[in-house]
Amino acid sequence: MKSISLYEEKGSMLNRLGPESKILYIIAALLSPMLAGTKWVGFGFIICSVILLVQSRVIKKTIPILGVSGFILLTVVIIQGLFREGNVTPVLSLGKVIFYQEGLLFAWGIVINVLNILLCFCVLILTTKPSDMVENFVRHGFSPRLGYAVISVFQIIPQMTETMATITDAQRSRGMETEGNLMVRIKAFIPLISPVVMSSLINTKERALALEVRGFNATNKKTFLNDQKRNAADRYIEWSLIVVMILALVWRILKWQVL
Amino acid sequence: MAGIIVKNIKYKYPATDRLALDDISFTVEPGEFIGIIGRNGSGKSTLCQAIAGLVPNFYKGAYGGSILVDDLVVKDTEISDLCKRVGIVFQNPFNQVTGSKMTVYEEIAFGLENLGIPKPEMIQRIDDAMELLDISRFKDRNPFDLSGGQMQRMAIASIIAMKPDVMILDEPTSQLDPQGREEVFQAVHKLSQQGITIFMVEHNMEKIAEYSSRVILLDDGKLVALDTPGKIFSRMDLPEYGVTEPAFTTICKGLHLKCKNTDEYPVTLKEAEEVFRVYQSQKEENRNG
Numbered sequence: 253m254k255s256i257s258l259y260e261e262k263g264s265m266l267n268r269l270g271p272e273s274k275i276l277y278i279i280a281a282l283l284s285p286m287l288a289g290t291k292w293v294g295f296g297f298i299i300c301s302v303i304l305l306v307q308s309r310v311i312k313k314t315i316p317i318l319g320v321s322g323f324i325l326l327t328v329v330i331i332q333g334l335f336r337e338g339n340v341t342p343v344l345s346l347g348k349v350i351f352y353q354e355g356l357l358f359a360w361g362i363v364i365n366v367l368n369i370l371l372c373f374c375v376l377i378l379t380t381k382p383s384d385m386v387e388n389f390v391r392h393g394f395s396p397r398l399g400y401a402v403i404s405v406f407q408i409i410p411q412m413t414e415t416m417a418t419i420t421d422a423q424r425s426r427g428m429e430t431e432g433n434l435m436v437r438i439k440a441f442i443p444l445i446s447p448v449v450m451s452s453l454i455n456t457k458e459r460a461l462a463l464e465v466r467g468f469n470a471t472n473k474k475t476f477l478n479d480q481k482r483n484a485a486d487r488y489i490e491w492s493l494i495v496v497m498i499l500a501l502v503w504r505i506l507k508w509q510v511l
Numbered sequence: 512m513a514g515i516i517v518k519n520i521k522y523k524y525p526a527t528d529r530l531a532l533d534d535i536s537f538t539v540e541p542g543e544f545i546g547i548i549g550r551n552g553s554g555k556s557t558l559c560q561a562i563a564g565l566v567p568n569f570y571k572g573a574y575g576g577s578i579l580v581d582d583l584v585v586k587d588t589e590i591s592d593l594c595k596r597v598g599i600v601f602q603n604p605f606n607q608v609t610g611s612k613m614t615v616y617e618e619i620a621f622g623l624e625n626l627g628i629p630k631p632e633m634i635q636r637i638d639d640a641m642e643l644l645d646i647s648r649f650k651d652r653n654p655f656d657l658s659g660g661q662m663q664r665m666a667i668a669s670i671i672a673m674k675p676d677v678m679i680l681d682e683p684t685s686q687l688d689p690q691g692r693e694e695v696f697q698a699v700h701k702l703s704q705q706g707i708t709i710f711m712v713e714h715n716m717e718k719i720a721e722y723s724s725r726v727i728l729l730d731d732g733k734l735v736a737l738d739t740p741g742k743i744f745s746r747m748d749l750p751e752y753g754v755t756e757p758a759f760t761t762i763c764k765g766l767h768l769k770c771k772n773t774d775e776y777p778v779t780l781k782e783a784e785e786v787f788r789v790y791q792s793q794k795e796e797n798r799n800g
Contacts, residue, residue, distance in 0.1 A: 383613060396625075404610040411610070411655065458606035464569060465599050466609075466622035466669060470591035475627050477620040477634075 257382050257406045264308035266379035270481040271388045273489045274376040280493040281372035285365070288500035289507065294364045301371035310378040314371065321370055325363050332359035382406050384481060391480060400468070412452065419447050513596060513676035513708055515539040515562060519576035522557060522566055531557040532566075533732035534576075539710075539725075541676075544703050546723035546740070547712045550753025554732040555712045559681045561585070562710065564593040580677060595626060598670035599679040603686055604662035607669070608654045615657070616641075616650040619669045626673065640672040643705075644698050660691025664698050671702070678702060680711045717757045720744060720778035728752060741775035759783035766790070 261267060266274070281301070285294035305311040332355040333339075339352030376385075386399040423443055424430055430440040515538070522532040532554050539545055547555045560566045564585045567574040578585040580596050601607060612618040619640060623633045641647040644664045649657060654665060663683055670678065680699065684692040696718055703709055703722055713719050719726060720740040728735040728743055730752045736743055744756040747764075755761070756778070763769070763776045768786045770777055777783040 381613070383611065383617070386611075400609075400611050407610040407613075407655065411605075455603075455606050458601060458603055459610070461565060461569065462601065462607040462666075463609065464565065464590050465563060465594050466673070467591050467594050467625035469589075470625050470627070472627040474624050475629060475633065476624055477617060477630065 258313060258378050259381050260310060260313070260378070261381075262309045262379075264310075264379065265485075266304055266308040266375065268481070268483070268485070269379075269489065270483075270486045271376070271380050271385040272482070273486045273493075274380060276490050276493050278372045278376060280497050281368055284497055284500040285368065287497060287504055289504050291361050291364045293500060294368045298364065298368050298371055301368075301375050304375050305371070305378065308379050310374075313378050314374050317370060317374065318367075321366060325366060328362055329356065329359040332356070332362070384478070387476060387478065388480065390474065391476065396468075396474060400463075415451060415455075416444070416448050419451065420444060423447070513581045514541045515677065515708065516579040517562070517576075518578070520558075520561060520578060521573075521575040522561060523573040524557075524570060525572045527572075530732050532561060535729075535732075535734045536576075537727065537734065537737050539708060541708055542706045543724045544709045544711070544722050546719035546726040547710060547729065548714075548716070548719060548726060548743075548754050549729035549735075552731075553729040553753070555729055556681050557732075558727075558729065559599060559679045559710060559712060562677070563597050563599040563679055564588060564590050565599070591625075594622070594675070595673060596675055597677040597679065598673060598675035599681065600663070600666050600670055600683050602682045604659050604666055607666040608662065613653060614651050615646065615654055615665055618654045618665060619672050622669055622673045636672040636674065637668075640668040643671065643701055644668040658691060659687045660694040663687060663691065663695050667695070667698055667702070675707070677708045677710070680709070680713075682712050682714070684713070684715065716744070716755065716760075717780075720757050720760075721780075728754065740778045741770070741773060744778045745769075745775040 281294075281297040284297065285291060302311070305314060333344075333351040334349065334355065336352070336355035336358055339355045341353040342350045343353040343356060344351040382403050386394075386403040390396050390399045420430060423440075428440055428443055429436050431437075517535055517537050517539075520532050520535045521530055523530050535554075535558065547558060549555050557566060560570070562578055562580070562585065566572065567586060568588075568590050574586060580593070583593065583596060585593060585597075609618060609621050612621060616637060619637045620633055623636060628636070638647075641650060644667055646661060646664050646668060649661060649665070654662065657665060667680075667683070683699070684695050687695065692715070696715075699709070699711065700722065709722075711719070711722070723740050725737060726740050726743040727737050735752060736746070744760050749756055756764070756776075759780060760776050760778050760783075763783060763786060768777075768790055769775060770782055770786060771789060777786045
């Protein structure tokens, strides 16, 4: 594995959009339900995210993410449905187990919020090259050092993992036991710490030197090999999202006035 | 092209007592190829990093003397400015990959982006560097997918694209397999024909003898000798400095066979062939006579 990024180039509409549009989509998806004061807006954004992910042919990659969170959300539904304070209206009974409407509605709100957050972030991370995203931040004034720190993680971590595996094999060939019960594994960890840490420190120093001699700390304005990804579609989408947020706010104000 | 003047350089790493460089002085003309040899710990890498400005600007420590790259005083120049004139390639090709770029093409562009080179010029420089190092066919590959030799050539291309006047190669082949080493030496040979001033630290004495116009012999931070490969490798005291001469030089020393017109032992294969040819014909004459 050369990168821990989840990005895959599929040539889809979302791939062609700039990172700013997708980040604004996340902001709209998170803010609009709050502004409108109704979970149905969040539900609408969930449907929208699913459609976008299906269209981009990356929906399958969301399954592991949703699988893990799905398990947690199921426990939330069960616990809130059964035990939430203020549960008075039974709605479902399975033998002696009774689910209450108030708890289930509360859990439903949490499920909508969590799924909305997960799916809108998936729209960004599954369809955006990490280097494009960081490059856009740097173009807008983000520190290049911080940008490098963020982007290098995607490739350096798998390499460090491979190095650790090599060191583990080397120690194993010197007689270190690595498999067995928990105590054996904990004991095996100690002779690994020193070579792994030393190796990481040396590699980091050498990489820092390599960056220095390639002008990493130059103070002049940086240029970019890749053109900024931005077209008319980005502008339409961004304006549309802003309009949606404004409409959500207007809806909320009108609701207050009616009440 | 740039000339280098090294004047009375002394240097001690932080928190150490020993001088890593001890009063070294020499001059290098533009376009020269200087081989640097010596035992481990003799100061070869430190000298390279001093010319590149990493000593003292990165490592700090106690520094005396001066190094001039043309009109630039190295210790007073920021590394980000000096790197436009002096490029350096290190031993470990893996640690020279930035890790922030997904293709070889973008990786080579990294330094040019930092220096603010306009895009059209950037593309031209990258294409030229890739062609020189024969890595154009890898341009869309992930840098971590390359072999050691290919990665080292990419590292050299990354520096060459920045168009330095001086190129330093600090044991560029020590972590490579034989094929990788040969790929890098071929790349270095092409570089030497471009007229760039080159410093190369190597333990492969055959290559040092083949490429260098002059050789620096270091020991314990001191400059022992700076001379042509023929004169350096003809010395009989090389083992005292932890250095062995090229294999054919050793054979010729054992047979007391020197080059015809000089008082030196052959240091390249071509010279050795000539010497053996003369030796062979003399033997035949003696046999017939």
